[in-house]
Amino acid sequence: MLLYTCKTAPSPRRARMFIAEKGIEVPMQEIDLRSGEHFSDDFRRKNPYATVPTLELDDGTCISESDAICTYFEALQPEPALMGTDPKSRALVSMWNRRVEFDGYLAVAEGFRNKVSAFKDRAMPGKHPVPQVEALADRGAQRYRDFLEDLDQRLGESEFVAGDSFSLADITAFVTVEFAKGALKIEPGADQANIARWHAAVSSRPSAQA
Ligand SMILES: N[C@@H](CCC(=O)N[C@@H](CS)C(=O)NCC(=O)O)C(=O)O
Known part of the structure; x- marks a missing residue:
């Protein structure tokens, strides 16, 4: 698993905070939005929308949208619950x-x-x-x-x-x-x-x- 992120951007911070609250260790790779690294062919093969955060799973599936990434981790590890319990x-x-x-x-x-x-x-x-x-x-x-x-x-x-x-x-x-x-x-x-x-x-x- 690998989370593509950018330290200075707000959306990836939502995913990073969520992961930190869960106490899950996720390897992360910085994408340089300033130099346009997210528009590279390599990154757009992972996420055609060219945005971070993007989560790449071990089977190659790529999930973008911070809400979707949070939903994934909530299902993977329900505690502590961050998206409700009932x-x-x-x-x-x-x-x-x-x-x-x-x-x-x-x-x-x-x-x-x-x-x-x-x-x-x-x-x-x-x-x-x-x-x-x-x-x-x-x-x-x-x-x-x-x-x-x-x-x-x-x-x-x-x-x-x-x-x-x-x-x-x-x-x-x-x-x-x-x-x-x-x-x-x-x-x-x-x-x-x-x-x-x-x-x-x-x-x-x-x-x-x-
Ligand atoms: N709705 C998306 C928004 C993602 C988004 O807009 N990410 C910004 C960084 S905060 C980005 O990748 N921007 C690239 C660009 O401006 O071209 C999410 O929640 O993940």
Whole structure:
């Protein structure tokens, strides 16, 4: 098994945090996104979408999409459960994780990739050229601010994003908040005390270093 990753990119960090929480040792290989190593023929044979993370199994099967990689490890090693333990909690983790991904993670990506010159004609990840749209940079930043408001409200209702237990939804939200600090230069507001409480707790987990 081999995980293709990139230290500076947020999506692979989701997979690395998940794996660290599980306490599984997975060999990893760094892909240099800056130099375009993910567009090489060799890497695109593994993942035609040219994105990291990508997990290569021993039989040669390649799994991309961080959620799919997490689903694989959850099934391989159910404890500690990070995607729920029964029908209700599984559905709630899935619901919150998707909300965080759509409203938070994708908003930051939209704000970042439509603004930075390094992503000219690569406003979306993947093999197809996609032009930047200036207005989407502002929209992404605004959507992320709205997300922070919603996240703070949610974390005022429960200890973790999907309820009483730490889950994949917390990993996605934590990675999103860290991503936004560098990419959009936006941090949670000083008045968002629920995020501050939750962020300190997640930061103190060893997996936050993954
Ligand atoms: N939905 C995918 C997103 C993967 C993705 O966008 N990865 C980025 C790094 S965070 C990437 O590979 N970008 C390559 C590029 O920008 O060309 C997932 O969750 O794995």
